Amino acid sequence: MLFLITGIILLVLWYGEIGPVATWSWYVVFAPFGLAVLWWAWADATGYSKRKAVEKENAKKKARIDKSREAMGISPRKKR
Template identity: 55%
Template sequence: MAFLLVGVVLLALKWGGVEPVAGLDWGWVAAPFGAAVLWWWWADWSGYTQRKAMEKEAARKAKREAKARRALRLPPSRV
């Protein structure tokens, strides 16, 4: 996401004619978009995206279980 934000900022500065970005080649301005594509490809290929989704779901489940245990006035889980 950071690559995408940098790319959008550079693109806006290039189109706005703000120096020193206005003097850069288009390849330098477009490079962050290419880096974002490479990052997303790698994240999907390596399983990073799925692993993060599973961690998020596990955290939501643990929070839900802890809330239920508090509502039932049970001691916290040891796991």
């Protein structure tokens, strides 16, 4: 996401001819978009995206269970 935001900012600065970015080559300005594509391809190929999604789901599930136990008057389990 950082690459995408950086690319958009550089593109706006380059297109609006603002500051030193106006004189940069278009290769430099569009490089963050290429890096974003490479990052997403790597994250999908290695399973990084799926692992993060599963971790997020597990954290939500644990919070929901703890909230339910607390509502019933049962203290949530503590780590040993």
